[in-house]
Amino acid sequence: MLLQTLFLQGQYIPDFTPEIKQQLADRMYGHVSALAHDSMMGREAGTDGELKAMYYIASQFKNAGLQPLPDKNYWIPFNFSEGYTYKSGKISIDGKSYDQNEYFLYLNPLVNYNFSGNIFFAGHGLKDSDFNKLNPSFNKNIVIVIDINYTDTCADAANQQYMPLLESAVAKATSMNPEAVILVSSNVKKFPAIAGINLDKASPNIPVLCVGKTLSKKILKKNNSELHSECEFSKNEKTGYNVAAWIDNGKPTTLVFGAHYDHVGFGSSGSLSTDSAIHNGADDNASGTALLMELSRILYNSGTNKHNYVFVAFSAEEKGLLGSKAFLNQRIIADTSIIAMLNFDMVGRMNGTEQKLNILGTGTATEWDSLITAAYAGPVTIRKSESGTAGSDQMSFYLRNIPVLFFITGMHEDYHKPTDDAEKINRAGMADVLMIALKITEELDGLQKLNFVRGDTRGGDRNKRPGVTLGVIPDHAWEGKGMRIDAVTKDKTADKAGLLKGDIVIQIDDMTVIDIMSYMKALSAFKKGDKAKITYLRGQIENTVEVVF
Structure with missing residues (x-):
């Protein structure tokens, strides 16, 4: 009542x-x-x-x-x-075929990898001039190839600038709507094939692949040659x-x-x-x-x-x-x-x-x-x-x-x-x-309009997470500096390193952590198996521990 x-x-x-x-x-x-x-x-x-x-x-x-x-x-x-299932795949060039997983990997899990096109070599893909000969918005029958050997700017693939640079290059290439983007390496020792990449900024419907040493050598010699890709897949819709x-x-x-x-x-x-x-x-x-x-x-x-x-x-x-x-x-x-x-x-x-x-x-x-x-x-x-x-x-x-x-x-x-x-x-x-x-x-109800303000969008999509994780839940309500841990998952990286609820992560290797966004960005520089030094506050005491992701 x-x-x-x-x-x-x-x-x-x-x-x-x-x-x-x-x-x-x-x-x-x-x-x-x-x-x-x-x-x-x-x-x-x-x-x-x-x-x-x-x-x-x-x-x-x-x-x-x-x-x-x-x-x-x-x-x-x-x-x-939630992701396509690829039963088989192959790339053909000059009459020779190369099988998926043995010679190359699919990096975008939500696209059809059946395509054909002529190879366009875009160098490192970091400058607008690398794409000058392409249409800025649509490139049918073109397969953009990017060399991930970034020796000019990074000593090797472990450099913290490497993945952000590569993500930027891929985003630029996919924005031109080619048939596909293929990542090759002219220096596989320092810049080997990658198994994953954050595609938040990339066009979502463009196939992105990374090839190994054998196919890299082949493609780097075949600018303007025709390349075919075939795959059998299930959309799992x-x-x-x-x-x-x-x-x-x-x-x-x-x-x-x-x-x-x-x-x-x-x-x-x-x-x-x-x-x-x-x-x-x-x-x-x-x-x-x-x-x-x-x-x-x-x-x-x-x-x-x-x-x-x-x-x-x-x-x-x-x-x-x-x-x-x-x-x-x-x-x-x-x-x-x-x-x-x-x-x-x-x-x-x-x-x-x-x-x-x-x-x-x-x-x-x-x-x-x-x-x-x-x-x-x-x-x-x-x-x-x-x-x-x-x-x-x-x-x-x-x-x-x-x-x-x-x-x-x-x-x-x-x-x-x-x-x-x-x-x-x-x-x-x-x-x-x-x-x-x-x-x-x-x-x-007393207003007809709010004045929108766009701030930092580095958070990306919720389903696009860093390649590694500490195994903690961040405290989203924390208003101080750093990333305060709200919960630690048993037997994960942080738990094994002795981190506890209430600890405040302030640095990962040489990257300062000021909030959750910078914490996520710092994690994106690592891959599974990498080591990192985590600096954190427990109360007023600063501690450092080495972890393996």
Whole structure:
């Protein structure tokens, strides 16, 4: 009855009464318990568990009175692949064939490697002049070859500048849309064939290969010769479902609220546990999805109508923000109409004694800081971070020049483990987050536009990780210098080196670590088997330990 009274007021409330807060907390906890039940099988995208969760969320939107988006059902399908499987492959030149894995490796796991074209030698591919003879935007029947022997700038492949330079060259080459890009080496001793490369900046649909010593010698002598590539492959395509509904007020501006509802299933991919068991993902992210559903119900019943309000439960976030990317690519809602996107991911573990909420993305619009200050003054402490590129679905919107906020109560040791269960949820804390989200929404209702600010995008896609890892969970709420460790995975690199939760990594070899982004960038300079010196603070004491990745 109290909730009904709240909804009939036709306006936002200044604060939740204890009775209303308890009812909302219980409702959200009920959603979390349902979504994080074993019967949902971990809600992995593309599985029956996801479908069960999808129907549950759609029914909640429908029961709340919200409508599907124009010409859509509540669930909106999209196809995705976690990577092609290549059964066989070969490259042919001058009538001779060379087999995959023995003579060359595929570096882009999401493309078809059947192509033909004439070899164009682009030198090191580091200068615009290396590509002068090519069309700047489209090069059909051209295979760009880059020599990865960067002796002029790097002593050998271990130099920390080497991979960033190579990534830049590949990005430039793929931007010209050739049939493929092939990496060869005129000095395999110092610059051997690479088995992997970060392709964040490269065009995603261009085949990229690296060849070994034998084929490098052959190709380097065959500029302008024709090259053929054949492969047998499986796309491993699956279907994911975003669940979306809206309050259509006929306005030119739209507020988008989002939360991913997928998790990692039985932990075959993405788990930080050695146990093969159902990963229920109560905090990650049944909590955010529960908040999203209750937020939609409150806004619908309040009658607020300053903007259109879109609510999306995204699929396949755990596989690289695929659901939010697909939603934007489908252009169901015009990017230009979206005033802002608010994302809720892991909002169920607020500390009961030190009530804090992390809001990331405050640097993506000039108005965010003052707006948040005006919206909420306590008792929960709000810790702000400017970056819009933290690894969740708001990043997809940020990269479309849309202001974003990312709400998260913090990381914990149950992250991506079977132990992330409903009984560990702080339901009262979730109600606090919901109240703060409502307050910020109320402030946004007084605006027709936010002034977008683009900052550092070095974070890249969530599914594009460094080639090596320490085996730790960074503390995304840490506001000091360095990368503070929030959890250490058993038997991984950091655990073996004796690093502990609370340690602050400040340097990796000669690379200074000032935040999570610089930590990730430093790791990208290493490959499996490399050694590195990790300098860290434990309390006020500086320590250094050598690790092997």
